[in-house]
Amino acid sequence: MGKYLLQRILFMLLTLFIIISITFFLMKLIPGSPFAAAAKLSESQRAIMEAKYGLDQPLPIQYFRYMANVIQGDLGISFQFSNTPVTDLISGRIGPSAMLGLQAMIFGTIFGIFLGVIGALKQNTWIDSGSTLIAVLGKSIPSFVFAALLQYFIAVKLGWLPVAFWRGWEYSILPTIALSIFPISIAARFMRTEMIEVLSSDYIVLARAKGASSFEVAFKHALRNALIPVVTVLGPLAVSLMTGSLVVEKIFAIPGLGEQFVTSINVLDYPVIMGTTILFAALFIFIVLVVDVLYSIIDPRIRLSGGEN
Amino acid sequence: MESILQVKNLNISFNTYAGEVKAIRGVNFDLKKGETLAIVGESGSGKSVTTKSIMQLLPKSNSEIKQGSEILFDGKNLVELSDKEMEKVRGKDISMIFQDPMTSLNPTMKIGKQIAEPLIKHQSFSRKQAMDRALELLKLVGLPQPETRIHQYPHQFSGGQRQRIVIAVALACNPKVLIADEPTTALDVTIQAQILDLMKNLQKKIDTSIIFITHDLGVVANVADRVAVMYGGKIVEVGTVDEIFYNPQHPYTWGLISSMPSIDADDDELFVIPGSPPDLLNPPKGDAFALRNRYAMTIDLEEEPPMFKVSDTHYAATWLLHPDAPEVEPPLAVQKRQHKFRGNNHTEGDVF
Amino acid sequence: MVNNSNKKFPKEMFQKAQYDESLAEKIEKPSLSFWQDAWLRVRKNKAAIVSLVILTLLFIMALIGPYLSGHPTGQNVAHSNLPPKIEAISDVSWLPFDGTLTNRNGVTLTPYEDRQIEESYWFGTDSLGRDLFTRLWEGVRISLLIAFLATAIDMVIGVSYGAISGYFGGRVDNIMQRIIEILSGIPNLVIVILLILVLEPGILSITLALAITGWVTMARVVRGQVLKLKNQEFALASKTLGARDFRIIYKHLLPNLVGVIIINTMFTIPNAIFFEAFLSFIGLGLQPPDASLGTLIEDGFKVILLYPYMLLVPAVVISLLMITFNLLADGLRDAFDPKMRD
Numbered sequence A: 001m002g003k004y005l006l007q008r009i010l011f012m013l014l015t016l017f018i019i020i021s022i023t024f025f026l027m028k029l030i031p032g033s034p035f036a037a038a039a040k041l042s043e044s045q046r047a048i049m050e051a052k053y054g055l056d057q058p059l060p061i062q063y064f065r066y067m068a069n070v071i072q073g074d075l076g077i078s079f080q081f082s083n084t085p086v087t088d089l090i091s092g093r094i095g096p097s098a099m100l101g102l103q104a105m106i107f108g109t110i111f112g113i114f115l116g117v118i119g120a121l122k123q124n125t126w127i128d129s130g131s132t133l134i135a136v137l138g139k140s141i142p143s144f145v146f147a148a149l150l151q152y153f154i155a156v157k158l159g160w161l162p163v164a165f166w167r168g169w170e171y172s173i174l175p176t177i178a179l180s181i182f183p184i185s186i187a188a189r190f191m192r193t194e195m196i197e198v199l200s201s202d203y204i205v206l207a208r209a210k211g212a213s214s215f216e217v218a219f220k221h222a223l224r225n226a227l228i229p230v231v232t233v234l235g236p237l238a239v240s241l242m243t244g245s246l247v248v249e250k251i252f253a254i255p256g257l258g259e260q261f262v263t264s265i266n267v268l269d270y271p272v273i274m275g276t277t278i279l280f281a282a283l284f285i286f287i288v289l290v291v292d293v294l295y296s297i298i299d300p301r302i303r304l305s306g307g308e309n
Numbered sequence B: 001m002e003s004i005l006q007v008k009n010l011n012i013s014f015n016t017y018a019g020e021v022k023a024i025r026g027v028n029f030d031l032k033k034g035e036t037l038a039i040v041g042e043s044g045s046g047k048s049v050t051t052k053s054i055m056q057l058l059p060k061s062n063s064e065i066k067q068g069s070e071i072l073f074d075g076k077n078l079v080e081l082s083d084k085e086m087e088k089v090r091g092k093d094i095s096m097i098f099q100d101p102m103t104s105l106n107p108t109m110k111i112g113k114q115i116a117e118p119l120i121k122h123q124s125f126s127r128k129q130a131m132d133r134a135l136e137l138l139k140l141v142g143l144p145q146p147e148t149r150i151h152q153y154p155h156q157f158s159g160g161q162r163q164r165i166v167i168a169v170a171l172a173c174n175p176k177v178l179i180a181d182e183p184t185t186a187l188d189v190t191i192q193a194q195i196l197d198l199m200k201n202l203q204k205k206i207d208t209s210i211i212f213i214t215h216d217l218g219v220v221a222n223v224a225d226r227v228a229v230m231y232g233g234k235i236v237e238v239g240t241v242d243e244i245f246y247n248p249q250h251p252y253t254w255g256l257i258s259s260m261p262s263i264d265a266d267d268d269e270l271f272v273i274p275g276s277p278p279d280l281l282n283p284p285k286g287d288a289f290a291l292r293n294r295y296a297m298t299i300d301l302e303e304e305p306p307m308f309k310v311s312d313t314h315y316a317a318t319w320l321l322h323p324d325a326p327e328v329e330p331p332l333a334v335q336k337r338q339h340k341f342r343g344n345n346h347t348e349g350d351v352f
Numbered sequence C: 001m002v003n004n005s006n007k008k009f010p011k012e013m014f015q016k017a018q019y020d021e022s023l024a025e026k027i028e029k030p031s032l033s034f035w036q037d038a039w040l041r042v043r044k045n046k047a048a049i050v051s052l053v054i055l056t057l058l059f060i061m062a063l064i065g066p067y068l069s070g071h072p073t074g075q076n077v078a079h080s081n082l083p084p085k086i087e088a089i090s091d092v093s094w095l096p097f098d099g100t101l102t103n104r105n106g107v108t109l110t111p112y113e114d115r116q117i118e119e120s121y122w123f124g125t126d127s128l129g130r131d132l133f134t135r136l137w138e139g140v141r142i143s144l145l146i147a148f149l150a151t152a153i154d155m156v157i158g159v160s161y162g163a164i165s166g167y168f169g170g171r172v173d174n175i176m177q178r179i180i181e182i183l184s185g186i187p188n189l190v191i192v193i194l195l196i197l198v199l200e201p202g203i204l205s206i207t208l209a210l211a212i213t214g215w216v217t218m219a220r221v222v223r224g225q226v227l228k229l230k231n232q233e234f235a236l237a238s239k240t241l242g243a244r245d246f247r248i249i250y251k252h253l254l255p256n257l258v259g260v261i262i263i264n265t266m267f268t269i270p271n272a273i274f275f276e277a278f279l280s281f282i283g284l285g286l287q288p289p290d291a292s293l294g295t296l297i298e299d300g301f302k303v304i305l306l307y308p309y310m311l312l313v314p315a316v317v318i319s320l321l322m323i324t325f326n327l328l329a330d331g332l333r334d335a336f337d338p339k340m341r342d
Helices: A002-029 A043-053 A059-071 A086-121 A126-140 A143-157 A169-199 A202-209 A214-251 A257-266 A270-298 A300-307 B047-054 B083-089 B111-122 B127-140 B159-171 B189-206 B217-223 B241-246 B251-258 B332-348 C034-044 C046-067 C132-168 C170-185 C188-199 C203-230 C233-240 C245-281 C293-302 C309-336
Strands: B003-016 B019-032 B036-040 B063-065 B070-073 B094-097 B177-181 B209-214 B226-231 B234-240 B308-311 B314-316
Touching (some): A002 C170, A086 A169, A086 A214, A086 A257, A086 A270, A126 C309, A143 A169, A143 C293, A214 A270, A257 A270, A270 C170, B003 B209, B019 B047, B019 B209, B036 B217, B047 B177, B047 B209, B189 B217, B209 B217, B217 B241, B226 B241, B234 B241, B234 B251, B241 B332, B251 B332, C046 C132, C132 C203, C132 C245, C132 C309, C188 C203, C188 C245, C203 C245
Parallel strands (some): B094 B177
Antiparallel strands (some): B226 B234, B234 B314, B308 B314
8 A cells, every 4th residue: 555655656756757847838829928028027026037937048948947947836926916926816716716616516426416316216216317417417528608697597587696706605506506417417327337236236125135225235236336436536526616717706706816827818928828837737746646545445445455365 | 835925917118219128928936935935047137027016126117017917915916905005015925136246235324224224124133132133143144243344334344245235135024035236247156155054054044035147057956946937028937846857848047057167077078058138129929939849840930838736836828838849858957957857756755 | 836737738848849949049030130120229318319419400501501691701890799680489488589788887779770790690690790590500511520620530530540559459559548647747728729829720720729639549549449348359360360560440340430539529529619619718729700609709708798698699509519518418328338339
């Protein structure tokens, strides 16, 4: 287990290194290189930048400098907000995004698992069709379309919830719902399939042959076995939340990372784009690792084969 | 002898997207107290469906037990029991061992808990009592180091060990009827023998009746008192082990017995039953076996044969037993056996 | 166990029947080709069939829709921001096609009457007076074009990569798998955004960005299948008979891969449609005057409070496209999945 973990972490660092390198060189390729985007910089800023990043230096040296800076946690200085380090911008914005992401993840997976389980238990009834319908809609309707429609009908037309901005918990309800439809649909579909497969397996028939009631069969025997593989979709779901946060934060005008990312793309604020990209990539890799470790912890087959054999 | 379980006129259909598959077409048999009844037949003959229907374990969504079917146990018709009532029968009075021990235990539950579960459920044991009894059962089925292994997960056991655990689960509540659905098919030959021995010993100890499903005639000879041969969703011949092995009457049984390889079979090559099982989506008119039967008569293609009585314990559904039927010569291997049977009929044939 | 031998049968019934061994080998079910079998299964799935019909209609509209309304494609500022109006159903009060608009204060506006416009625009016009019906189908056309193009590239790269990696195995496979592992460690979003920033938004750059990130799944699925298939008897038999590697791949493995390739493709297309719209929405989409579903939604969102129809129309169409593609893909997966065979 320890060796496996170490191996995974090394691989993770390698991937991150490659991502930072790709980001750096792609940014260098952009016509009118980011650091020399003179029109957007004042003379003094350019002087600071050039001194700091050594833009007059050859490319390899710039690359190593950037790498060294990133490792020390320095992601550069934003173009649009003069003299503000990217790290400060990010840390000031991360709160709302993290809160939205966590809320959507928790609500989405729990509600999705619930839908999937009742769909599987009441297979081929209207309850099942209903849960399948929600799953298909959630997977199909793009999050920004859904978010815009929610905003228009629930907030603007009906006035039940605030239209936009970030001034309290009630402001997070609509964006959370908008973000969570994708996790709901994925968790529900996956859970339904897993649950149906588990319910038709031999050990479930044996459990029934032992005289267990359908409730005991479903919740003592089937649920745990069906839940284990669901952990594997948590990684992709977290990533989908990152994608979703860009548009949902834009729609609801939430001062989060996603909104900032979209703005910086629109004004070509390269240091912020690069910094956010690296942060997203690091988060993604970290989540995948956590999910894998989690999976090996909750599945006794994996857990014990590492320990005893 | 007293019957503990009676199956009368059992008809079961499956609804598939191609149409209605008549998997069981009028099966009758009874299981006597303390005996082992083997049900023999090729894949798709309906053996497993019959036993699953006794436990009421067929999926309700696509299977249908027809009106008029009766499965009588303990004065109740199991077909008519509610789910709640059936739960009280399963695992307590009737329990079951499945074919594949690798998949029939819950992978995320410790085996002790899996054995204890029916005890807590049916006998209102406390957790502690149930675990003590589980330990006893593990000793009974001959699992080494039961004290430590009771806390392990199924994947830590070999196939043979798992089948012992499954047997322990099945025997936990001292069931009156034990259904073993090909319990040795998925195991190595040496392990098969161990498991068969275990089952025979346990049957003596706890006095249970066993329905043993298999397609392996060697296993039948080893464990069974009586044999029912199934073909195309029907029982085509039923009798004591000696009667089926040494005096078979149905051409399908002839085929089964002559296709059994034996070391002392001197010259003749292995007998083969041609063709494949009947399509139960459109069951053929007449005898389902007729098209594969080299002894078929015109009537076999027109009329389903009834059960003809051979002796008090021996019945077979073939027109060859009709008084008007011509005398035919069974395959050589069967003739030899019949010869033996007539020789020692009086010593062995009267056991039942 | 009834012995009803009292029923009389004529003696000749007990003659030996003509025994024909070939009859015993007769196969009762008609044999179906792969495609017939799959089609039989898809046909059972009502949702998939309805989806197929709706998709076909959307395709036809993407082809001919822009020429149906009879309005010029250019700008006409005098006709700007007109709500949807369809003469034939303008009297049906619950349908929003009566050419009126309710503003935020609840006042009903009648721009057609106010500005004395005789023509009616079925889906209304945008702020530059362009006919939204025409622009919508042009947008659908471009969105579909990008999605199909990207998916086709995905398919070619993914299938070749997966087939080579799986078939040759060993070191080749090992290296190719490490590359995939690293690629899939990078979030698609990041690559797509960076690439489009570098290449400048446009049909080609968006297609390329989508294709570059999309092929990995296909490669993985194909590799898995090839690994499974290449050791099966028919492939080994062909090898024993001296067939060359590429002949085995194309003659024996690919036909068996058709199912998974189709299923995977069917899921890639809606994904590409989504990503294109997503990019447009965050400002990395096509540049005006080109329109795609994404840019139409983004334009509509900007004026959602004043002219909600500008958002609703493309929103409904993209949702319809996504839902029908997903349902059809589900139907095909169930049809091709050998696990479901009974």
